[in-house]
Amino acid sequence: MLLYQHLASQLRAQIAQGSLRAGERLPSIRQLAHSHGVSIATAVQACLQLEREGLAQARPRSGYFVRAASPPLPATLPSRRRTPGTVSNPMLQDVLDMLARSDLLPLHSATPSLTLLPQSALTASLSRCLRRMPSAALDYAPPQGHLSLRRLIAQRYAQVGVTVSADEIIITAGAMEAISLSLRTLTQPGDVVLVESPTYHGILQAVAALKLKVLEVPNLPDRGIDVERLELLLRQHQVRAAVLVPNFNNPLGSVTDDEAKQALLKSCARHKTIVIEDDIYGELAWSGQRPAPLRRWDRHGGVITCGSYSKILAAGLRVGWLVGGDWTDALLRTKYFSTVGSASLPQLALADYLERHDLQRHLRQLCRALADNAQRMHEAIARHWPSSTRACTPQGGLSLWLQLPGMNAKTLFDEALREGIGTSPGMLFSSRGEYADCLRLSCGLPWSVALDRALRRLGQLADRA
Amino acid sequence: MLLYQHLASQLRAQIAQGSLRAGERLPSIRQLAHSHGVSIATAVQACLQLEREGLAQARPRSGYFVRAASPPLPATLPSRRRTPGTVSNPMLQDVLDMLARSDLLPLHSATPSLTLLPQSALTASLSRCLRRMPSAALDYAPPQGHLSLRRLIAQRYAQVGVTVSADEIIITAGAMEAISLSLRTLTQPGDVVLVESPTYHGILQAVAALKLKVLEVPNLPDRGIDVERLELLLRQHQVRAAVLVPNFNNPLGSVTDDEAKQALLKSCARHKTIVIEDDIYGELAWSGQRPAPLRRWDRHGGVITCGSYSKILAAGLRVGWLVGGDWTDALLRTKYFSTVGSASLPQLALADYLERHDLQRHLRQLCRALADNAQRMHEAIARHWPSSTRACTPQGGLSLWLQLPGMNAKTLFDEALREGIGTSPGMLFSSRGEYADCLRLSCGLPWSVALDRALRRLGQLADRA
Numbered sequence: 001m002l003l004y005q006h007l008a009s010q011l012r013a014q015i016a017q018g019s020l021r022a023g024e025r026l027p028s029i030r031q032l033a034h035s036h037g038v039s040i041a042t043a044v045q046a047c048l049q050l051e052r053e054g055l056a057q058a059r060p061r062s063g064y065f066v067r068a069a070s071p072p073l074p075a076t077l078p079s080r081r082r083t084p085g086t087v088s089n090p091m092l093q094d095v096l097d098m099l100a101r102s103d104l105l106p107l108h109s110a111t112p113s114l115t116l117l118p119q120s121a122l123t124a125s126l127s128r129c130l131r132r133m134p135s136a137a138l139d140y141a142p143p144q145g146h147l148s149l150r151r152l153i154a155q156r157y158a159q160v161g162v163t164v165s166a167d168e169i170i171i172t173a174g175a176m177e178a179i180s181l182s183l184r185t186l187t188q189p190g191d192v193v194l195v196e197s198p199t200y201h202g203i204l205q206a207v208a209a210l211k212l213k214v215l216e217v218p219n220l221p222d223r224g225i226d227v228e229r230l231e232l233l234l235r236q237h238q239v240r241a242a243v244l245v246p247n248f249n250n251p252l253g254s255v256t257d258d259e260a261k262q263a264l265l266k267s268c269a270r271h272k273t274i275v276i277e278d279d280i281y282g283e284l285a286w287s288g289q290r291p292a293p294l295r296r297w298d299r300h301g302g303v304i305t306c307g308s309y310s311k312i313l314a315a316g317l318r319v320g321w322l323v324g325g326d327w328t329d330a331l332l333r334t335k336y337f338s339t340v341g342s343a344s345l346p347q348l349a350l351a352d353y354l355e356r357h358d359l360q361r362h363l364r365q366l367c368r369a370l371a372d373n374a375q376r377m378h379e380a381i382a383r384h385w386p387s388s389t390r391a392c393t394p395q396g397g398l399s400l401w402l403q404l405p406g407m408n409a410k411t412l413f414d415e416a417l418r419e420g421i422g423t424s425p426g427m428l429f430s431s432r433g434e435y436a437d438c439l440r441l442s443c444g445l446p447w448s449v450a451l452d453r454a455l456r457r458l459g460q461l462a463d464r465a
Numbered sequence: 466m467l468l469y470q471h472l473a474s475q476l477r478a479q480i481a482q483g484s485l486r487a488g489e490r491l492p493s494i495r496q497l498a499h500s501h502g503v504s505i506a507t508a509v510q511a512c513l514q515l516e517r518e519g520l521a522q523a524r525p526r527s528g529y530f531v532r533a534a535s536p537p538l539p540a541t542l543p544s545r546r547r548t549p550g551t552v553s554n555p556m557l558q559d560v561l562d563m564l565a566r567s568d569l570l571p572l573h574s575a576t577p578s579l580t581l582l583p584q585s586a587l588t589a590s591l592s593r594c595l596r597r598m599p600s601a602a603l604d605y606a607p608p609q610g611h612l613s614l615r616r617l618i619a620q621r622y623a624q625v626g627v628t629v630s631a632d633e634i635i636i637t638a639g640a641m642e643a644i645s646l647s648l649r650t651l652t653q654p655g656d657v658v659l660v661e662s663p664t665y666h667g668i669l670q671a672v673a674a675l676k677l678k679v680l681e682v683p684n685l686p687d688r689g690i691d692v693e694r695l696e697l698l699l700r701q702h703q704v705r706a707a708v709l710v711p712n713f714n715n716p717l718g719s720v721t722d723d724e725a726k727q728a729l730l731k732s733c734a735r736h737k738t739i740v741i742e743d744d745i746y747g748e749l750a751w752s753g754q755r756p757a758p759l760r761r762w763d764r765h766g767g768v769i770t771c772g773s774y775s776k777i778l779a780a781g782l783r784v785g786w787l788v789g790g791d792w793t794d795a796l797l798r799t800k801y802f803s804t805v806g807s808a809s810l811p812q813l814a815l816a817d818y819l820e821r822h823d824l825q826r827h828l829r830q831l832c833r834a835l836a837d838n839a840q841r842m843h844e845a846i847a848r849h850w851p852s853s854t855r856a857c858t859p860q861g862g863l864s865l866w867l868q869l870p871g872m873n874a875k876t877l878f879d880e881a882l883r884e885g886i887g888t889s890p891g892m893l894f895s896s897r898g899e900y901a902d903c904l905r906l907s908c909g910l911p912w913s914v915a916l917d918r919a920l921r922r923l924g925q926l927a928d929r930a
Contacts (some may be wrong), residue, residue, distance in 0.1 A: 093794070096801060100607050114600050123599045126810070127592060134588045135579050138779040142565050173638065173804035180803040184674070189654055205802040209649070314603040316809035329558070336561060337670040338645040339638035343808045344781035345591070 004045035026064040084192045084213035087431045108422035110398040112444040125352040141344040143336045145171025149351040162296045168328045175280040178306035178322035182276045185334045194242035198429035200250040214431045219249045221392045224256030227263045234271040241274040247291045248281035251401045251440040253394020275303040281397040286371035301325045317346035374443040385459035400441045407437045412465040469510035491529040549657045549678035552896045573887030575863040577909040590817040606809040608801045610636025614816040627761045633793045640745040643771035643787035645671045647741045650799045659707035663894035665715040679896045684714045686857045689721030692728045699736040706739040712756045713746035716866045716905040718859020734765040742770045746862040751836035766790045782811035839908040849924035865906045872902045877930040
């Protein structure tokens with residue numbers, strides 16, 4: 001082995017073991033030469049070798065950097081449903097059974113670990129509201145939700161350039177109830193609803209429960225919703241509503257850019273398709289730049305935007321909302337006659353928390369932590385999983401999406417479960433069980449030895465599955 | 466005026482003014498004679514006169530007692546829907562607008578005042594759970610609900626002779642979500658659902674939201690559900706489900722007795738009609754004798770029983786449940802894909818409360834208070850309202866049902882609202898706007914001068930409406 005090959009193999013091992021991490025700078029040419037006792041030319045040759053292998057990348061005047069380990073998933077995903085059909089998902093009961101378990105490493109749950117959330121500030125707010133307004137905490141909240149909280153939600157929209165009135169906000173049990181209420185209010189059985197592929201299985205199941213038909217528009221890892229295809233589908237079919245996740249699609253983490261969002265809105269307005277926007281991950285931009293919700297460009301009152309505190313403050317409080325526009329009264333009736341209203345104390349406590357704390361600051365910390373976790377997980381996957389593994393490079397949210405051609409995600413799911421690890425098999429995210437060689441993992445768990453070990457074990461299981 | 470007539474008119478005035486209250490003993494014959502300076506014979510004649518007028522009642526060896534002031538509403542209510550039809554209620558939006566107001570005397574709300582509930586014990590339980598298990602309070606509860614609470618619910622059923630497993634209980638946002646989930650899971654648009662007439666407007670609206678057709682079976686003030694008519698209707702129509710309130714019908718407060726309950730179950734089993742039992746008032750038997758839910762006699766797995774803590778502990782916690790039997794898995798799926806799950810802390814806190822306190826003791830106190838309030842309200846109505854007013858004599862629950870032939874409950878509703886008093890107009894309780902001369906008032910507010918004044922004012926408004 002030549003000297004430069006020996007040095008290259010040492011560096012390769014350091015990258016594989018994670019002592020040199022993706023995005024980190026390699027030691028300088030001078031340092032490498034010095035520490036390994038080789039010439040400058042040999043050190044340069046070693047770095048060039050790593051660059052040819054795709055492991056390192058030169059940046060002008062900065063030296064060599066370790067490249068992200070996994071190549072991004074190519075945009076060619078399986079074919080999508082082009083004619084309306086019904087949702088089927090044979091794995092649904094398995095997943096629901098998993099959700100009842102509390103003994104798993106919850107890589108299936110796209111929710112941040114409590115350690116990343118302001119637990120003590122939130123419990124302090126809950127306690128304070130109990131002390132200061134025990135009656136309001138125990139009595140019915142107004143069906144629409146406490147006005148104090150609705151005002152704070154409207155203010156937050158204003159901060160990101162979106163005009164929303166507190167009067168058109170309805171507090172819900174998370175974004176899931178917001179989506180379900182919207183569909184229940186605006187559709188009839190047999191109506192066609194457009195969804196993304198892949199998309200969150202909760203959306204698919206909410207659609208299935210109402211006996212609606214689905215059409216799928218691709219969501220592409222590198223640019224989000226395929227707006228040209230959307231226009232084509234709306235032209236070909238009468239589509240009552242589109243349930244879309246333009247900001248950090250679950251599971252891909254992709255973003256639909258502002259221009260595409262506006263084109264999308266024009267298409268939907270032209271074809272009288274109501275947009276139900278699931279913006280639950282909108283605040284989780286790893287770059288710190290929150291992308292605007294569709295509502296920002298809505299000129300025709302054609303959008304219902306759904307949001308939640310589940311992914312940024314506390315899922316167990318079950319507080320989300322919808323921005324209902326002209327449909328607010330109708331949506332409120334549906335809400336009243338299915339749950340009367342949401343629990344009072346969680347609403348009061350969130351309003352108290354938001355008045356006392358800097359949400360933006362918490363979001364910055366949370367996003368940094370998620371991006372860091374995702375990076376470490378990708379590196380571990382690159383180390384431990386078969387080399388044919390592919391991974392998306394999400395821009396935000398809580399999910400990593402992996403593909404391992406030939407793998408059976410159902411087998412992996414079952415075997416991982418037996419070893420105490422929860423996963424979300426790819427088939428969940430398709431209306432007809434596609435993505436059987438894909439897998440969603442949560443990046444909401446802080447990095448730990450146990451997590452590294454679990455990822456290694458998953459890699460072994462995936463190899464056999 | 467003869468002497469006995471003079472004495473009778475004095476006693477009549479005392480009854481009208483409320484200084485002698487229904488159920489109270491009149492002074493003894495000897496006392497009356499002595500204090501009014503008349504003979505024993507004259508005092509006897511005066512009491513006989515009051516008895517002839519229906520104002521007093523002799524009890525052997527105990528003397529004379531003031532009779533309940535209002536005669537019970539006769540069982541002949543308006544005709545009911547005998548062919549399946551759709552629900553219409555033009556007053557719905559008015560009522561929803563009223564619910565958003567917090568400045569009213571809430572005679573419209575069939576909920577006990579917080580002063581009748583164990584507020585400090587409940588806030589102590591909430592605080593304790595926050596201190597001892599902050600993570601469980603902020604994190605998702607299992608979709609089905611915390612097992613600790615489900616076990617306690619099953620134990621309470623066991624106390625009243627009903628065998629229920631914690632595994633078939635799903636925690637819901639009150640009984641309303643339990644009913645809505647049941648209908649959403651078990652019916653298809655266009656199915657026929659049987660309801661009582663009158664019945665709770667929430668049931669009617671949940672049915673309407675799902676585009677179901679309704680058939681109505683009479684609920685009679687003196688004996689509850691008309692089981693013969695029910696059998697007839699089930700024979701004539703294919704009825705998918707029956708949403709019934711056998712224990713303390715809202716608004717009548719009537720009870721269907723055990724024998725009728727068993728006959729009802731046989732009819733429904735014979736015709737394959739699923740029973741959705743709204744037992745939300747079951748624990749509020751003013752006599753202290755809790756009537757059993759239908760589930761007790763269910764031999765065919767044909768009943769889903771819905772209950773709640775809203776009417777007995779705290780409505781604002783939004784914790785109710787359903788007992789799903791063989792449908793539990795399907796119901797849980799509907800729950801998961803419409804709200805994911807119920808808020809965690811309220812469930813933990815209710816389990817804590819129930820483990821530390823004697824629920825039965827609280828219920829005894831609450832029921833005594835409600836019965837006493839209802840009695841005083843009936844007396845006030847007898848004093849202040851037109852003499853043609855009729856009232857049911859409920860056996861439990863939280864409602865008084867009044868009828869004033871010729872009155873327009875919509876006019877009364879509007880005028881009362883202008884004066885800060887909430888009422889529930891009769892039309893709400895019918896699928897096609899019947900009972901326009903009826904009114905439901907809550908008996909959940911503790912007696913007060915303000916309440917007496919409001920009832921007097923309502924009487925004046927009702928007289929003109």
